[in-house]
Amino acid sequence: MKRLSRNSLAHKLTRQMIRVQLLTLVLFFGLGVFPTVVAPVIDYLGDAQPLDPRATAAFAHSLVDVEGDQINYVASPDLDALRRDYPNLWFYVRNQSGAWAALGDVPKMYQELEDNLWLLEAVEVRTTDPSYGSLLVRTEQSPVGTVRVMTGGGPTVGVAAIIKKVSGLLALAMVALLGLASAITIPIIVRREMRSLKGAADEAELIDIDARGTRLSTESLPDEVQPLVKAVNDGLARLDDSYAKRERFLADSAHELRTPIAILQTRIEMAEPFPEKGQLLVDAARLASMAGQLLDLQRMDLGSTNFEPTELGDMASNVVGDLAPLAIAAGYELSLNAPDDPVMVQGDSSSLSRALTNIIQNAIAYGGKHGEIIVEVGRDGTIAVSDEGPGIPASERDRVFEPFYRVKPSSHGAGLGLNLVEAIVRRHHGYITIADAPSGGASVIVTLPLLRAAATKKELEPAL
Numbered sequence: 001m002k003r004l005s006r007n008s009l010a011h012k013l014t015r016q017m018i019r020v021q022l023l024t025l026v027l028f029f030g031l032g033v034f035p036t037v038v039a040p041v042i043d044y045l046g047d048a049q050p051l052d053p054r055a056t057a058a059f060a061h062s063l064v065d066v067e068g069d070q071i072n073y074v075a076s077p078d079l080d081a082l083r084r085d086y087p088n089l090w091f092y093v094r095n096q097s098g099a100w101a102a103l104g105d106v107p108k109m110y111q112e113l114e115d116n117l118w119l120l121e122a123v124e125v126r127t128t129d130p131s132y133g134s135l136l137v138r139t140e141q142s143p144v145g146t147v148r149v150m151t152g153g154g155p156t157v158g159v160a161a162i163i164k165k166v167s168g169l170l171a172l173a174m175v176a177l178l179g180l181a182s183a184i185t186i187p188i189i190v191r192r193e194m195r196s197l198k199g200a201a202d203e204a205e206l207i208d209i210d211a212r213g214t215r216l217s218t219e220s221l222p223d224e225v226q227p228l229v230k231a232v233n234d235g236l237a238r239l240d241d242s243y244a245k246r247e248r249f250l251a252d253s254a255h256e257l258r259t260p261i262a263i264l265q266t267r268i269e270m271a272e273p274f275p276e277k278g279q280l281l282v283d284a285a286r287l288a289s290m291a292g293q294l295l296d297l298q299r300m301d302l303g304s305t306n307f308e309p310t311e312l313g314d315m316a317s318n319v320v321g322d323l324a325p326l327a328i329a330a331g332y333e334l335s336l337n338a339p340d341d342p343v344m345v346q347g348d349s350s351s352l353s354r355a356l357t358n359i360i361q362n363a364i365a366y367g368g369k370h371g372e373i374i375v376e377v378g379r380d381g382t383i384a385v386s387d388e389g390p391g392i393p394a395s396e397r398d399r400v401f402e403p404f405y406r407v408k409p410s411s412h413g414a415g416l417g418l419n420l421v422e423a424i425v426r427r428h429h430g431y432i433t434i435a436d437a438p439s440g441g442a443s444v445i446v447t448l449p450l451l452r453a454a455a456t457k458k459e460l461e462p463a464l
Helices: 009-044 054-060 077-085 159-193 194-205 224-272 277-301 311-328 347-368 415-425
Strands: 064-066 070-073 090-095 100-103 121-123 134-141 145-152 309-311 333-337 344-347 372-377 381-386 431-434 440-449 451-452
Touching: 009 159, 054 090, 054 134, 054 145, 070 090, 077 309, 134 372, 194 381, 224 440, 277 311, 277 347, 309 347, 311 333, 311 372, 344 347, 347 372, 347 381, 347 415, 347 440, 415 431, 415 440
Parallel strands: 070 100, 333 372
Antiparallel strands: 064 070, 090 100, 090 145, 121 134, 134 145, 309 344, 344 451, 372 381, 381 440, 431 440
16 A cells, blocks of 8 residues: 655645544543543442432332322332342432321431421432441422432442443533534645645636746645646646747748738839739738737737837827828828827837727728728727728627638638737737727727826927
């Protein structure tokens, strides 16, 4: 059989339960057995042992009726047996009205109690003089009513009788005490020993795709659980390694795509006018924006991006200025509404610019090839891009952020644009929603946490 180590959960629980049971036994013996059994037994070991109260009950049950001041009795088999075994046995009985009965010779020193016997509810006298013997007075219920029975010279209570009498009660008390102690202490012990498992569970709650490198601590864990935790940690390490490889692949791929996309854009711009030139420029711009966003995501995941104070109005103005020719060529008017006061957020300006570029390009691609595209910066840290196109049904607005999901089949794009935008916004601790535009089209709203609102653009301008 394999020996349990000291750090084993089974070993700890077993040790704790043994301690509880031993402590319970010691307390039970000290507080229960000794005062109720051992001490009385020691007391009864002397020469003057107490009389057995069963004798008074046997005589009381033999009483049959009352005639005047006399109580008649008929000896029962139990009473006859007592008289045969104890020839010096005697009784004296009296009821409340003064009627009495006697059996045997009452010692002279106890005869003085006869007239006042009703006043004595219970008396026990033990003497060492065999000529008098011990005395027992008890109140009993008899066929003639309540009586006081005085007796002597009968059986005494021995050690064996005492143990026999209390052994059943002690057994029940022992079971009840052990059960109570177990019910109270076992949950406490188990909870205490399971605290390390709860700590591991709390650590597991922190595991997240955006917080890689997290490992479960094996310190103070029971031996039985450590192999499982080690296996989980090994699995997390493999996942982190695989994720890192995927990130490197995506970053390298996005970086490699930027050069051919830039060449493609240049060649389209320099080509002679042809019917598809405008649409090709839009598609190439979207490809360049998506490649840039992939690089932004990898940089943020790798922690190589420094978030700095960014003014949303200036950022949106630069993006709108860059995309205005593209929007006009596609048949739109592109305008910007921004407050005079700066709207400051903490973020990466280049990745936020590319996210806004992607949203505007999306409006250019799906806005119906006509009307106005409005970019509006709010003082509450929002940027809304609205068009006059067909809009997005309310039932589809949550799903458009899923990768490769398309509301309608289209030959343009792969359904990654809004997914990348949502990922960048989330890494800036913001969120993105879709609503109906006032003009009837779609309105994509990005909400970012404000850095500070109380400032003017003049404060941010460099001193001349």
